[in-house]
Amino acid sequence: MSLPTDAHTALETFNGALSWEQRARLLMQWGDRLPPISDDEKTDEHLVDGCESKVWLVGDVIDGHWQFRAASDARLIRGLVALLLARVNGLSLQALQQVDLVEWFTQLGLSRQLSSSRSNGLNAVLQKMRQIAS
Template identity: 45%
Template sequence: MSHPFGSTITAQMIIETMSGFSSWEDRYRQVIMWGKLLPKMDEALKQDQLLVSGCESKVWLVSEFDGEYWSFHIDSDARIVRGLIALVLAAFHHQTTEAIKAFDTEAYFAQLGLIDHLSPSRGNGLKAIVDQIQQLVK
């Protein structure tokens, strides 16, 4: 599975980019833009058993493990959710099990200054995606 952005966008790069914005609107636009960079999931993969439970919008998650690194393909039918998925993929895609388990997602999202601005259902959906990935790698 190739990298979802074609080139590697890391969690650190996302933190640095987001810290350059002073307004929530600018951050929001940037998140939407990252979401547009994600490849669309093949319609054949959008099956009910791949849906992430706990998300208000539809979110499909496919994972692969090559013995060393995890790869994820995640898609959603909602624009802002695709952007949030991009943030999750920057942290988890092509990482080892140990790196994923050790990653502090709460601190990461706090640094991005997003959670306070998301609706409770979006925040819960984001948590559900992260929780599902962390369950997969156990």
Template identity: 40%
Template structure:
């Protein structure tokens, strides 16, 4: 079972009747997600493998994982917000153990994203997992 913010999102998605409503909700999540400071949009935080521009800036506080992020595409910014709900606040050692594909599958994202968006989402998950694994070691 995922963290409460992600479980809340799963419940919300269950109430939304069709994918268009869910898609709009993901975009709203992106609009509400805090922007990344421009000083952090550097090559080291840029995620390769995404069709749009994506930056993820991890933060570890008291052994717990968190990150800030941003994208120039609204849907991708929403996906960053979804990933934030999935991973933020977890103990660093638990982050690599999260089955992101299964958890995101509960939202139906795997069925409705283009192959480019799916590849970008996998690249973001890989960056999060690699960062946490490195920090936990």
């Protein structure tokens, strides 16, 4: 399966990081680059259930390809969500259904740093994306 451009960029960037400290810094930087969502969009309807931190998710389909935007009150989570968006933005519904979260974060070298609660939260975000898309 072909990866979106941002996903290739993420893989190159994170695979170039030699230490966890470098990856952690990169994670924060990716989170800071999340496209903003407006305060009007930070509603219960857009809130992802199953995350310990608050995560809001908005999705639009453009020419059959999904574009998601998200926000979180937690900096580390913003970075992880930004990396998830890099992986899924631009995908069709069918491709979105096939995204493997664990494999993606393993490829980035971040899976060992994902606690089970963070992993569950990211799974909840991915499920919400699929729900919005279908």
